[in-house]
Amino acid sequence: MMAFFWQRALLLSLAAAMSVYADMKLDCGTDFVTLVWREGRSRADTSFFRLGNCFPTSFSATEAVFRVDFDDCNFRRIVTGDLLMYTNDLTYSSYPDSDALAFTHPVVCAYERPEDWYPRLYPPIFNTYGFGDLVFHFGLMNADFSGPAESTTFALGSFIPIMASVEQKTHQPLLLFLEECIAATTPELQPGSALYPIITNDGCLVDSLVSRSRFEQRQKSSEIRLSLQAFRFGLGEEVFIHCKLVAWDPNGLDNSKKACHYVTEHGWEQLDNSASRNLCACCESDCKSRRVRSLASGKHGLAQKAVLGPLTITDVNS
Incomplete structure (x- = not known):
């Protein structure tokens, strides 16, 4: 051409x-x-x-x-x-x-234009959630995040690779965050359900305080990758991971829009910019979040709830 x-x-x-x-x-x-x-x-x-x-x-x-x-x-x-x-x-x-x-x-x-040109078709590899002009994807991945997971069973202590992404279409570049993630043994959160907190406080990976869970370096602003160390919660049962995904204007960030994980001997670290690690300071207390506003109204971002599972965590020593 x-x-x-x-x-x-x-x-x-x-x-x-x-x-x-x-x-x-x-x-x-x-x-x-x-x-x-x-x-x-x-x-x-x-x-x-x-x-x-x-x-x-x-x-x-x-x-x-x-x-x-x-x-x-x-x-x-x-x-x-x-x-x-x-x-x-x-x-x-x-x-x-x-x-x-x-x-x-x-x-x-x-x-x-080549005479034999035609649009390519790609099979979906994630669960897909449409909302307005944005399309969110959320799924289990293989070890190097190069494709979908071949199994939904994970050994206790191993890593569960999770990736979320958003198709931005004609929107300006957005940063994708996992604002909140909770593990449960039911596909729907119900009063009295047993829960295991993974990400709380507007993007704080609290599970990293007691494990080797971490956010992986971004490859695209519209993606976020999480290596979640398999936990004992719901061991041997079906486990569902409930998350809130947020696509946000990178020019409108504060301590309510961040991706922070805890590194032993270093403390809380910010995924996107080490110079702004002060955004993670509130992970030890309370991060006051602002209300998410619609992109359609010309504001800063949009949120979508998503559920991943079922997956099973097994104890190889039992």
């Missing part, structure tokens, strides 16, 4: 407009894109750049590099007449107390 001349012209005009701030280079491949942003403002943290919902493939003090497929990062595919276009946004979300301003720039790759 060959990119059009006008597409190159568009990229050149964008680069010229941005030259006062940085130098952006875009290479549109056949089914992938390479984008390099060289930052001219020393006060900007290049780790905060996002291409759609993807974190940089690599970054340094002055450069953010993305090497990604069009199937990733929430690229929008548009087919009109003889054109096949992939569009996205390069965004910068500044952290609290930063002098650098948040901004967004369009990223576009255009090609001649």
Whole structure:
């Protein structure tokens, strides 16, 4: 496939407009894109750049590099007449107390439409929960999070890989959080049900205080991965994990929108930005949360409740 001349012209005009701030280079491949942003403002943290919902493939003090497929990062595919276009946004979300301003720039790759082109179909691998313009997914994964789990039975002390994600569609990049998770032996929470707290206090992984449970490093802002160490609660019974998923504007974070786990000898650590570990300070007390507001109303985010299970935890020594 060959990119059009006008597409190159568009990229050149964008680069010229941005030259006062940085130098952006875009290479549109056949089914992938390479984008390099060289930052001219020393006060900007290049780790905060996002291409759609993807974190940089690599970054340094002055450069953010993305090497990604069009199937990733929430690229929008548009087919009109003889054109096949992939569009996205390069965004910068500044952290609290930063002098650098948040901004967004369009990223576009255009090609001649192949005669035999047709949309790909992918089988679902998660439970899916639709709400408005967002679609949430929640599921058990294999050990390296590369695919769905092959079994729902886990040995006591082993890790239960869990991943949640949200399809953002045309929304701006969002951060996904597990705000609350509770284990129960019933698919519906009922008065008097025996419960085991996993995540409480608006994103505090309290189970990590007594286990090796932890949040894994994000691969995309629209995903969150949890390695949950199998516990004794509900041992040998069917166990269901009830969670509240929250997709939130990264520019509207406070101590009620966070992902914190406890690391022995280090204390509470924040998943997304070690510089903002103060957001986790309230995990030892009470994190006052704000009411979640709808994206449809132009506010900061949207929440969805989800249930995972049944799964079974067994004691290999019994």
